Amino acid sequence: MGGVGVSLMLTGRKRGAAERHGINTMRIAPYLFTLPFVISFCLFFAYPLGYMVMMSLENIEGISSVTFVGMKNYVRLFGDARVMNAVRNSVMFTAGILVLNVVLALLLAVVLNNRQTPLRNMFRSALYLPALTSIIVAGIYFRLFFGSGDRTPLNSVMSFLGFGPKAWLFDTVYTGVFALVITSTWRWLGTNLIYFLCGLQSIPQELYEAAEIDGAGPLQRLIYVTIPGLRPMIVFVVTVLTYGGLRMFGESYVLWTNGNTPNNIGITIVLYIYKTAFARYQTGYAAAMSTLLFVVLFFINLLYIRFLKIGKEG
Amino acid sequence: MKRQKRSYRIFIIVLLAVFALMALMPFVYLVVASLVEDMSQVFKNGLALDITPDMLGTGNYRMLVTEQHGVFFRWFWNSVVVTAMFTVLSLATSSMVGYAVSVYRFRGRKIYIIMIMSTMMIPVEILMLPLYREMLSFRLLNTYLGVVLPFADSSFAIYFFMQYAASLPRELVDAARVDGCGEFAIFLKIMGPLMIPAFGSMGILQAMTAWNDFLWPLIVMSTNENFTLTVGLQTYLSPYGNNYNMLFAGAVISVIPLMILFLCNQNAFISGIMAGSVKG
Structure with missing residues (x-):
């Protein structure tokens, strides 16, 4: 805290300037800088959140007819088979994208980080391009990709392997989730x-050299150097994917057109x-x-x- | 040893090529399909790949201009406006907040940090109902501001600027004060310019978010001419037969701006994505 003396001295010297600038002083400026955040926090987070909790205790029909029903909406929720369906699908979807994305992204990142791999930048760009599209663009393609026709690439492969063509989007809950996981x-x-490439670059090269001197093979280096070094990034990716999956x-x-x-x-x-x-205007229940x-996601947040200790001083 | 190395390289190239092919195939397919004028030829119950050169033409793109008085380009324009507004507003407010929290030591700073952290990853979807009501009472439904305002000041961006500002030399601030520089002038003239790389990275991320956003514009915008590209395009996917002619052509055009931005400055993009992640 060597800066304290200096800054005290500076505030002392700054008195004149402070008077000249009015609100433009060290004491007041930070509050003005953060004002947009405070306003937006109150208007678009705290207030809506409170409003939502209140709405959840009411039976709301249309805009005007509101009656207080207490915990009834919550009770109804646990007996609603469709809610359970939705939760199950979302959880299966989240598990699916977690496995696919973490494993494949990690594998590809390790390969692309290797200096011996040719055309690294070209492959990196090619693999990144889909991230530029909106879900609509991806959806247009994948609803056709998972179409029921027997000449689609997917069903051709299925026929080739000796299975019949499938109407992927309408067959079972599992093929539906599968289609969602692939699309995402x-x-x-x-x-x-x-993200993983970024994490790999922060692992010091000396660790690999040391491991090699100790006689560690490629697989051992992956398990004992790469994965522990990537731990913060793995946690980050898992968290982001969990949010992405549940939301x-x-x-x-x-x-499914218009969510039907x-x-x-x-x-x-x-x-x-x-x-x-x-669509059903049961706002209270929703x-x-x-x-x-919200409670679930807040808890994950x-x-x-906690896990990454972000936001700590330093 | 040498042979092992060579077979490793071949294996790696095949592996990467397979993944690259899977990543790029939808683009190729969408571009090719957008040029097919008679859509009944393209697919029956899903996509088929037997497209021959004599089926191709630019009719679908011309259709985008003529159908419904070219409302597609209206959507395109709306997306441009929303993206620009969102990006500018987000950068301006988030950078100010992030800067202040990281440079000043003021009463309540801890509370600010807790507030920023606790909302960091709370997604839009959670608050859509009360926010919809709020926009209704503010009379902001079906307006650009209604789409842009609620999420412009994102904790995610603030946290990013906090980290970036913390890495800047604080002596500059003190020196400027000695010279009689006001606090806002310090931000605008000294620290702000030093944060330009951060503005670049975050700008790209926020612009991408806004351009591809779907759910919130879908909720806020209610008339056809106010739709953004994503919301507009999906109206072509109607339950009463899909208008694939316009869908394919429109989808291709909707990807072009980000694609150009990406191909022109890939490094800024990649460092933007990296900056968006949390450095452990």
Whole structure:
């Protein structure tokens, strides 16, 4: 804290300047700088959050008819088979993208980080390009990719392997989730790959050299040097994917036109909330679901901050 | 040993080529399909790949201009405006907040940090219902501001600027004060310019987010001529038959701006993505 004396001296010397600038002083300026955040925090976070919790305790029909119903919406939620469906689909989807994205992105990053790999930059760019598209663009392609026709590439492969063609989007809950996982992974893999590349570059080269001198083979170097060195980045990627998975909406909305998912196939938590609120106008019930989802995500957020110790002084 | 190295290289190239092919195939397919004028030829119950050169033409793109008075380009323009507004607003406010929290030691600073952290990754989707009501009462539904305002000041961006500002030499601030520089002038003239790389990285990230955003514009915008590209395009996927002619052509055009931005400055893009991650 050697700076204290200096800054005290400076504030002493600054008196004249302070008077000249009015509000433009060291004491007041930080509050003005942060004012936009405070306003936006109150208007677009704290207030809506409180409002949402309140809505979740009400039965709201249309805009005007509101009655207080206490915990009824929450009770109803746990007996609602469609909610359970949506939760199951979202959880399966999250598990799917976690496995695919972490494993594949890590593998590709290790390969692309190796100096002996040819055309590294070209491959990196090619693998990243899908991340530039919106879910609509990806959805247009993948709803055709998973189409039921027997001449689609996927069904051709299926026939070649001796299975019949499938209507992937309408067959079972599992093929539905599979289609969602592939669609998302196509868009997200590139970003996660870059995250891991970034993490790999922060591992000191000397560690690898030391491991090699100790006689560690490529696999041992991966397990004892690379993966521990990537730990913070793995935690980051897992957290981002968990959020992305539990909040997923667009993929379902586009793969099944306007989110009209058949029976229990393809419906996700956020899509169900959206439909409950904006198609069935049961705003109170939808608010109860959102509140619960908020609690879950907030908890994950806390765990994450704890885990990485971000935000600590330093 | 040498042979082992060579077979490793071949294995790696095949592996990467397979993944690159999977990543790029949808682009190739969308571009080719957008040039096919008779869509019944392209797919029956899913996509087919038997497209021959004599089926190709630019009719679908011309259709985008003529159909519904070229509303597609209206959507394109809306996306441009929303992206620009969102990016500028987000950079301006987030950089100020991040800078202040990292450079000043003021009462309540800890609380600010807790506030920023606790909202860091709370997604849009959670608050869509109350925010929709709020926009309704502010009369901001179906406006650009309604799309842009609620999420412009993101904790994620603030945290990024906090980290960046913390890495700048603080002596500069003290020196400027001695010279009688006001606090805002210090930010605008001295520290702000030093943060230009951060503005670049974050700008790209935020512009990408805004350009590809779907759910919130879908909720806020309610009339056809106010839709953004993502919201507009999906209206072609109607339950009453899909308008694939315009869908393919429109999808291709919607990707072009980010694609150009990416191909022109890949390094800025990549460092932007990296900057978005948390350095452990």
